[in-house]
Amino acid sequence: MTTATTAPKTTMQRFLDTVEKVGNMVPHPVVIFLILIGIVIALSAVLGLFGAAVTFERINPDTHKIETASTAIQSLLTIDGIRFMYSSLIPNFMSFTAVGLMIVAMIGAGVAEESGLVTALIRKLVIVSPQWALTYILAFVGILASIAADAGYLVLIPLAGIAYLAVGRHPVAGLALGFAAVAGAFTVNMLIKPLDAVLVEFTNDAARLVDPNRTIGLASNVWFSIVSVLFLTVVVAFITDRMIAPRLGAYDPKLAAEGTVTEQGAVLSEAESRGLRFAGLGLLGLIAVFCLLTIPSGAPLRNPTTGELIGNSPFMNGLIALIMLMFLVSGWAYGIGAGTLKTLTEVIAAIEKSIKSMGGTIFLFFVLSQFVAYFTYTNIGTVMALSLSGMLQAANIGALPLLIGFIVVVALIDLLLTGAIAKWAIFAPVFVPLLMKLGVEPEAVLAAYRIGDSPMNAITPLNAYFALVVGFVQKYDRNAGVGTVVSLMLPYVVWMFVLWTALFAVWKMLGLPWGL
Template identity: 65%
Template sequence: MNEFENASKSLSQRMLDVVEVVGNKVPHPVVIFLILIAIVLLLSHVLFLTGASVTYQVINPDTHEVETATTTARSLLTASGIRDMYTGLVPNFMGFTAIGLLIVAMVGVGVAEEAGLINSLIRKLVAVSPGWAMTYILAFVGILSSIAADAGYVVLIPLAGAAFMSLGRNPLAGLALGFAAVGGAFNVNLLIKPLDAVLTEITNDAIHMVDPSISISLTGGLWFSVASVLLLTVVIALVTERVIEPRLGKYEPASPGDVGETTDAMLSAKELRGLRYALVALVGVLLAFGLLTIPAAAPLRNPETGALIGNSPFMNALIVPIMFLFLATGVAYGLGAGTMRTAGEVIGAMTKAVSSLGGTILLFLVISQFIAYFNYSNIPTLAAVKMADSLKAANIGPLWLLLGFILVVTALNFIFTPAIAKWAIFAPVFVPLFITLGVDPAAILSAYRVGDSPTNALTPLNAYFALVVGFAQVYDKKAGIGTVVALLLPYSIWMTVTWMALFAGWYLLGLPWGI
């Protein structure tokens, strides 16, 4: 039995090694996306010439109206397509929200990192936490980071790598764990987040197409979401320890001065004083934003409904308090520890952090054009509707149809990543269908969450995929796309299999999906 297991592990490791080698032989990501742009240009014109089109019902997230839409392929090589590419170059780039989010976050994170706060916090966490628990803690926190929208990508992932380094473990495994947790489990949480409000509204609009008397609440799938968080925390941690770390082996820094080599968990008196100062600053930031959010008429609540959770200024721009939190605590730590004493040093840390994003910003410029051209061509919508129609026509039972639905969403997520846009197309097709089969609407939305998450960390259309490649190159100059794909593939496979099993078991047992 042991020999068989070892052989199996050896085979799986060899397969991942092949994936990494082949993936790393592809050109620079900028070149890859330029090639993809060329492919989209040609494919859009071919589909345009063949008159490819689909007619379907879609829910307008703004008006909540069910509309009949016809989408036809649009060519980027026609006069109108060329005009759109020419005039859209700058707007496409400026409208790419990942750029602003990344820069704003790094303004605060850069100060905290340069002052030494992040290093000290990680060492303190290592000192007070059992070694075995660190993997589970990082996985759990990574999953919960989706409450802050995309901030987890730029904050939690590099922190996970640094935390593994401080433990003497391979930092690439930490990055993989962070990316799997933040991206692969993005659609579930223990708390209600802004995305939940939009998905629930679209679901209710689709329900009312067949039964106006039925609606689900924001907490309609909460129990399944909580169970999913716990399950995925364990799965991510086990894959990290049983698959990823054994394959990577011991980390060998390229030089003694490489980032994060220090593993001494003992803090000096100055560092401890810096942490105390940072704690005071943290309390100050929390009090300030408490005054801006807690009172009934607080300015960061929804001005029309008074809501704080869901659609509110506070939740829609949650990166702002995160930036201030890192900035204030970083400056306070620097003053207490003596590592940052002047305004010039603070501004220098901000400048250094933003300057380090030069290569990433260039890549985002190209990615933003590819995504804009891809969406202009209507290829994602054509693919989504065709796949939905094929699944709808399948003559299978409700559970198998739900599992098939999950797999369709999982596959489509490689080329069509926006969660809201996909659900706006899928909801009016599948929600009425499943309701007529006696399926709880909360189960349908839960199935969509399962399908929409695990491949987030594998698709190059994820705006942060290239960013993670950059994080990996901090520790391994030879790391590339193949490195990240090989690291994340085991997570996506195991998360998909176990999560679908949880969903099937929940459905068969008739457990309540939420409140």
């Protein structure tokens, strides 16, 4: 409780003020990559002038024999380099496949979100949860809500507070639970989501710096992600029940801000319920179609030579199409049932709205594509990775300690640069080749990145939704502020980070498969 006089700031609050001040000095991601492009150009010129190069052994992809090769830095300020930068502007962007994958995925996701399917589905799952399992179901649904991040932040978190209040528990504990689940485990899911497509493409671009034929698929982290979802569900629920809820104690409704309505949206309308039934039928119909396309021997989506389905097959190579159709069909079916999207024209309008909202992301991708192309052309990443891997191999530093150190570095940087895509665009060209040289598969590096990029999202004020969560908390406690939210989220961040990293280490030591 605050008094008439302003209480002195605690050490934590002063620390957060500093973080926020420093974070506000970080420029827009586009500006960051423009600066990085300038650094790459200048660095390539300097290193090229000194003839920086590295000699290494590799397996020839044609003969499969070990051969000695050499890679030198190529300057972008030579005649050839300037020609490359000028003539490759459009090809760089057009070959940046992450753009196409993101747009295709958003065609379906846009329909599902605009029709109201995602919102209704989250609300339905929360409403039907039995009281004894409410915390676990909220945590589980919150983690899965990252398939549509906006819906998770805007719908799941406030509904978690309402659900807790409805069963006589402190609503702020519910809000904390929802925020930890949605933000703290953002990069893993039981479903393949648009973010996975971008991260995988960046990983493949980086892996090709070492092995031009090395690629991973959309489901390359699926087993680790599924286990992580279940594991983190238990962790988040345990922390809520054993640490957060006891600390908050019984709720005093007098603390609520004036005009707060706690029961709003607690029951689905008949139209929404009908929409969910239609969505289920539409999804079952789509699954039936894909069963016909995949299960029979000689089905068109099986590998025409080997007949395999999981692996190198049209089904797995075009998995993004299935994801898009799942959202599109179920979203449209929900819209028909609920009356929110009745005509094809309305569906097209929903898709157009979704694509329009990606304008800033597409522009960021344009700049990213130039950075990736320039970085690849100069061979800086290859030379750096090979040089560092040689030093690390000579120092006998194990791959696992290096992976854990990588997780820590990503987590610290996430306090100031929260975008998962922007950070991976920087880290992937350096760490994927480096660790591949140490015998670490690209799937493991990407799994490590998922851990480092996630928990800090729930504590950094630079998270785009952090201020929104502060507002949610203030509805139930008008005296709350940034420090309140951070103090609530600290136990989640610390324990999720430590235990999730431990899970990763055990997974790596046991040699378990990361995905398909």
